[in-house]
Amino acid sequence: MFMNKKTIYSVVDLEATGTDASADDRIIQFSCTFVQDQKIIDSFSTLINPLKAIPERITQLTGITNAMVKNAPSFRDIASLLYHMLQNTVFVAHNVNFDFPFLNYELKQIGYPQLKIKAIDTVTMSQILLPTLPSYQLRRISSYFNIIHKHPHSASSDAYATAYLLILLINRLRSLPYDTLKGIIKIQPKLPRNTMEMFKDTLQQVKDIHRPLSSYLRVKRGLVLRRNNINRRHDDKTTYKFPTSKPEKLRLYQSQLEWYPQQAKMMNEIYRNYTKDKKPSNWMFEVAMGMGRKIGYTLPLAYLSHNQHQVVIISTASKLLRKQLWDQTIPTLNNLLPFHVSKLIIKDSANYIDLNRYFNTLRVHEKSNQTQLVKAMILVWLTITTTGDLNELHINPKIPYLNEVRHYQDQTQHRHNPFYYQDFIRQHQIAAHRVNFIIVSHSYLCTHAKELSHLSKHPYLVIDEADKLPQAEISQYRFNFNLNLINIETRKIMGDLHQTHNHNLYDILPNHFTVRRKLKLIQGALAELSRAYQKIMYRFSITFLQRRLLTPVGKHMLTMPSLKKFQKYINKENPNFQVLNHDINIIKKITNYFQDMSGKRSYRRINRLEMDNYYHHVSMLINAKDMFNAIIDQIQSHPENCIFKAITNEPHNVASCYLKGGLISIGNHLEKDLYQYFRPMIFTDHALMVNGAKLTNSRMKLPLSNTRQKSDLDKISEAKPAINVYQTSSLFHQPDQYCKALATLILAKASKKPQRLLVGFSSLKLMTGTFNVLTDVDQVEEPVYALGINGSKKRILKRLTNAQRAIVFTNLTWFNQLNFNYPKEFGELIIADLPLDTNENMYYKAKVHQIKQSHQDVKRLMQLPEIILIIKRSLNYLPTHKNRLVIFDGRILNHPYFKQFARALPQGVIINQRKVKFNG
Incomplete structure (x- = not known):
């Protein structure tokens, strides 16, 4: 054990002429800050003459010039001092696999033995212990935690900042629950040098002191989860009077808000619209930046929500505006108002972690170092998050592992799921009925309007950044469909049935007559739908992908067939489309049976990870079928208002073909998909009005008779x-x-x-x-x-x-x-x-x-x-x-x-x- 009160950490940062010591790059600055028992006890820094010119780009980065190192000692001059200084310490660096080997290479070049001390890395420690940081650059971490770091890329400043970061990381490590630490060690992420020993030492210390679990945490199947404190409307039955006059508003503001006459008018118009007017109207507010637009609509709606026990839904186009509403606007309201307002952000299900799928992946040790690191990050994140939103991790969304742990369907999980009561989507569905403000994106609003409208009797709807709404709506009716996707997902399910390199469904599911018969049904349905789809694709190839019909565009070839030709093709292939839909529905029903069955006691030993993969593949097949059906429906229902083109790599190559297209104009879809579900709405933006009320309303598809407009760009x-x-x-x-x-x-x-x-x-x-x-x-x-x-x-x-x-x-x-x-x-x-x-x-x-x-x-x-x-x-x-x-x-x-x-x-x-x- 090297993590105790006597341990001295030598926190080192080097600046060099380049990044490759073996390519004759040399150290130009060495800095070390010493830490013991969570305190900085000493420091040392020196410039070093590299005996070669410093490249201009390095000077720009570090501020170190050739003149500054001209009279500095060479590395040979100070090697003995550095070597003995670092003995009996634990070497620490922010990216230790650069600093430690570089220093050892320089020592070796002048005949010194390499340092045999332990070394740990603060980058990977930060990734695991601080999983929600947007960046792990030292400068960004220092800014986030207010660590004084005046001169980034100056070794002395970097070493000092890294020393404070180390102290923070050790404190965070010691605060982790025992089960979380145990889980990280079981995952065995491959960390640089001796970094993993920090976790093992801490586990032993935590085990020895028998620290009780914090009250805001709970353990489920070895996962330590933060208790979900549902953000709900308070049980305050008092009806509060809305401040209509200037003196009343100023008393409410308590000097915390500036007075804007335009904002006050906006507040009063909104409140009057829903309380005084016999027939409320849609309102369009064009408000200049800096005039308090968000407070302008949230404050009156907070009174309406509280007094009437109704939900307010706010839809925006940008993540930034949703973040501002969450972090600034609604907290400001809670500082001002005589009552508390609650909030919730809702996103598509794929944004959230599926705890059961994640739990099942922990049973498998992946060869990918990145995957094992992400598993450890998530384990710590689960002790922090109350939302389960994977975007909090700021991980590259293209990492394949994330798709293994996402929710892949909107519906609430089955009750047999061991994490049913902890499931984040289920928690959001419960909370959504009990909050004042729900914040969503335009795309979510357009696809879930009916569902959102049922959250309370008459929910209010605000559409901020309203100019972007028509584009968000029409995007739901535009596609970029891989024609080979149904084939790909069909083959994956066939693999789930028959694979030999891992357990297949015949191995996993009980050897029971009914189960075997249903597996045979899936097998037959897959074979039949595969034959039907091959016929569909063959006719598509000879109808649309002949060389004479294609136009070369860059690396691809495309064709834009007439809608009549498309309709003729669909009609000819209709029997095969019916077979396709019928067989996929059979697979869907049997899959639902397996999901229900797995909750029974006699079947609980099912290999969950393989079954999760199968469920995911079936879900993807259903989604592919639904998208293809939506394209067919558009072509048949709106031939005058849709357009498609086929893009392929070469003639007749249907396997590489994408079908891109959809609706040309929005038509009545905003009314049909959104407006009909809500009382008159509020639309607002910095730029919203165009040339006259008629054209403005026409863009937003709103009736002139029931829409009022106000532009305040003073x-x-x-x-x-x-x-x-x-x-x-x-x-x-x-x-x-x-x-x-x-x-x-x-x-x-x-x-x-x-x-x-x-x-x-x-x-x-x-x-x-x-x-x-x-x-x-x-x-x-x-x-x-x-x-x-x-x-x-x-x-x-x-x-x-x-x-x-x-x-x-x-x-x-x-x-x-x-x-x-x-x-x-x-x-x-x-x-x-x-x-x-x-x-x-x-x-x-x-x-x-x-x-x-x-x-x-x-x-x-x-x-x-x-x-x-x-x-x-x-x-x-x-x-x-x-x-x-x-x-x-x-x-x-x-x-x-x-x-x-x-x-x-x-x-x-x-x-x-x-x-x-x-x-x-």
């Missing part, structure tokens, strides 16, 4: 913002010249002062062209980051963390998201081009065709609303951008609806025309 008007529009219409048909002119403008603005410039594009072609121009120019001092060209969203945000100067190119969607998330991070905003061209998106082109067929104006119905909303969203951020927005696309000046566009903007917005300073 904050924008008070700032007197200016839009500088450049006269570039003549250049637009010469893309090369347009890109050069835009690059010239960007360079001019970047050269004025150090700043981060944000440039939004509608056209990827123009973004690529401008990027190429800028990156070919020698005088560009700022790094240029272009979304989808030289970086993903995550990578660009990471690079921006330390960049004082940068030019960021993005599409217009992320352009506004960046402004919303990081309002003070950028200088001037530039919109490079507006969506005035015919979009290559197949849905867009099809919708244009629809509008033309109905003899309506595409520019009025499609272009104008989109442009107005893009500009309005950007105007919301102008108070933090010195009130200037640049539109480089001069075509808007000649647009036939330019006057309507200008009238739709907030009052006081000045549109300036600018000439392009460009020599070609």
Whole structure:
């Protein structure tokens, strides 16, 4: 045992000329902080002359220059001191597999024996013990725990921060329940060096002191779970008066909230709508940023929810807004109101852990080190989480193991499940009837509206970020379907029946006549559906995937068959589709029988992991069948309003074929799927109104007779913002010249002062062209980051963390998201081009065709609303951008609806025309 009060931990950080000692990289700084009995007892730091030049990139990263190490000791000069300093200590580093081997290699190079001391790693310890951190970079962890870390990538600062992190980790390790520690050791994650010994030593210490389990925890089958304290409405029967007047509101605010007249009007309108008006109306509120929109609707609805015992559902498009409501808005209400309001976030079932599936995976030791590490992380996380939402772990969702432990169906688990009463989805279903506020995404709302409407007698519904709702709704009717998916899942189930490398269903299930007969039925159904599907796919191949019908596009080939041809194909194959559905339903019924049967006492020895895999494969087959049926239903029911294309790698290759398509326009689906289930609703956003009430309501599919609108963008008007529009219409048909002119403008603005410039594009072609121009120019001092060209969203945000100067190119969607998330991070905003061209998106082109067929104006119905909303969203951020927005696309000046566009903007917005300073 090395984890005791006498143990001295030497917490080391090295800076070097590179990352590979064997490639002649050398140490340039050594720092060590000593920890004993949870206290820092000493420290040591020195620069080291590497006897070679320090690369410029290392100097930029660490701040260590060649001049600084010129008179510093060489490694040979101080090797003896370091070697003896570290003897009889436990070596600690944040990524020990870099620092420890690097140091030993340097010692070996000058004839010293390698250090034989124990070494532990704080990265993997942090991952297991602090599983919900968004990042395990030392700088991020230090910021999260307020550890003083003034100079990241300075060895002395890093060693000091890692020492404090070690103390925190040891405290956390000692606080873990005995069963959790025992479970981690049983999982045996492969941790660097001697890190696992820390867990084993702690287990022994915890065992010796017989510490009782905390009251907020409970043990179920060896898993330590946090007790789910259902967040419910309090049993306060008092009816509270809503503060309608300014003095009443100010007394309630207690100086914790600023007074905004527009916000107060919004509150009163909402409260009056549901209490005073004989017939409530739908309300649309367009509210400028910084005017307290979220408090504006949650405060009056909190009174209504409490006094009437009704649920309030808030739907948003972005995770960020849901987080703000959860972390800031509703806690603020609880600080102000004379009563308590409760909250709950509900997501699709796949977001949540299935405790039984996770428990069953613990019986198998995986060869994957990553999988075993994730198992250990989840074990600790279960002592923390009250939601069971796997997103709390910030693990890459593409890790295959996560799919093994997710819920794969919405329905509540069977009662025979040993974790039935602890199941997180079941707990949410219970809590949903007892809370004041339920927060969901637009996509969840669109697919679960009827279910949500039953949570109370007359639930209230707020749709924030309402402009994104139509897209969320139509997305439910668009597909990207792998035609080979049914074959893939069928083969997996056949494998479950007959596999020889592991237990199959015949091995696992009881040797009982009824069970064997049902397995034979599954086997027959699989064979029959496989034959039927092969016929379906063969006819699809000869009907749609002949070479003469395909058009090469990049690495793929595609065809866009007529809907009449599709319908003819469906009608011919209808007998085979019926066989397919019939056989899958047989498999589904027998699977339900097995699930019910496994709860009986005589069958409890069933191998749960293999059965879970089988259940999952059946669920995936049913989902694939349902998706294919939905596509067929669309083609048959809405031939005039849907479009599909088939994409394949080569002619007749149906195995690689995807069917992509769906509805062109939203039709009456919002009314049918959502609106009919709720009383009149509240819609709100920073940019919501377009050219007149009729067009606005038409976009949201709301009736004019029962919808009221209010736009409060006074904050924008008070700032007197200016839009500088450049006269570039003549250049637009010469893309090369347009890109050069835009690059010239960007360079001019970047050269004025150090700043981060944000440039939004509608056209990827123009973004690529401008990027190429800028990156070919020698005088560009700022790094240029272009979304989808030289970086993903995550990578660009990471690079921006330390960049004082940068030019960021993005599409217009992320352009506004960046402004919303990081309002003070950028200088001037530039919109490079507006969506005035015919979009290559197949849905867009099809919708244009629809509008033309109905003899309506595409520019009025499609272009104008989109442009107005893009500009309005950007105007919301102008108070933090010195009130200037640049539109480089001069075509808007000649647009036939330019006057309507200008009238739709907030009052006081000045549109300036600018000439392009460009020599070609």
